[in-house]
Amino acid sequence: MLRRAGSMVMGLVLATLGGCAAMSADECRTADWREQGIRDALAGYERTRLQDVRKACAEAGVMPDETQYWQGWQRGIAQFCTPANGLSWGRQGGRYANSCPPELEQGFLPRYQLGYRAWQAEQDVNRLRNEQTSKERDLSKAKDDGERRRLRRDLSDLDWRLRSARDTLDRAEWAVRQSM
Numbered sequence: 719m720l721r722r723a724g725s726m727v728m729g730l731v732l733a734t735l736g737g738c739a740a741m742s743a744d745e746c747r748t749a750d751w752r753e754q755g756i757r758d759a760l761a762g763y764e765r766t767r768l769q770d771v772r773k774a775c776a777e778a779g780v781m782p783d784e785t786q787y788w789q790g791w792q793r794g795i796a797q798f799c800t801p802a803n804g805l806s807w808g809r810q811g812g813r814y815a816n817s818c819p820p821e822l823e824q825g826f827l828p829r830y831q832l833g834y835r836a837w838q839a840e841q842d843v844n845r846l847r848n849e850q851t852s853k854e855r856d857l858s859k860a861k862d863d864g865e866r867r868r869l870r871r872d873l874s875d876l877d878w879r880l881r882s883a884r885d886t887l888d889r890a891e892w893a894v895r896q897s898m
Contacts, residue, residue: 740770743778751783755790760798762807764817765791801825805894808833811841832897836890843887846880 741749758767768791771782797803799822807814808830818826853876857869 740767740774742774743780746771746775746778746780746782749775749780749782751786752790754782755787755792756794756797757790759791759794759817762798762812762815762817764815767791795819796822799823799826801829804828804830805833805897808835809837809894811837829897832890832894836887836894839883839887839890842883843880846876846883850876850880 741754754771758771768782768784768787771787775782795817798807799818804826811834814827814830814834816823850873853869853873857866857873860866860869
């Protein structure tokens with residue numbers, strides 16, 4: 719059930735993150751303000767998000783129903799700020815904007831940090847793999863012995879750094895598994 723709830727939360731979050739502006743004029747005119755509050759909270763936005771929504775909607779001549787918005791935001795933030803979602807959010811590389819109230823953050827934040835460390839370690843491994851592939855390609859095209867020697871040294875160094883990065887990733891993933 720927890721996994722299903724986490725999937726639902728992430729699905730809503732991903733659907734919400736499509737655009738940069740708080741809301742379009744059409745969205746402002748047709749908004750269900752309670753649902754908008756839920757969506758914004760599930761996307762991890764801070765309470766100050768309503769200011770952005772007000773500004774975007776003022777340009778469309780629309781005033782948000784703040785009571786409905788806050789009711790939705792409170793419901794959504796309670797779903798967002800769970801330990802399970804913290805881990806999932808961090809593992810997917812989501813940025814945390816300090817949106818959780820203190821009483822919920824104490825469960826969310828440690829799990830988010832575990833997940834985010836694992837995500838960062840995975841990014842490091844991927845970056846080093848890409849760098850290694852690029853150097854190998856350069857080595858296959860190298861024209862002189864000096865350049866080939868330099869590229870082999872670079873590859874040797876990359877190999878060591880990649881082993882170290884994989885170890886870091888293994889430790890981070892182990893910590894994630896231990897937290898479940």
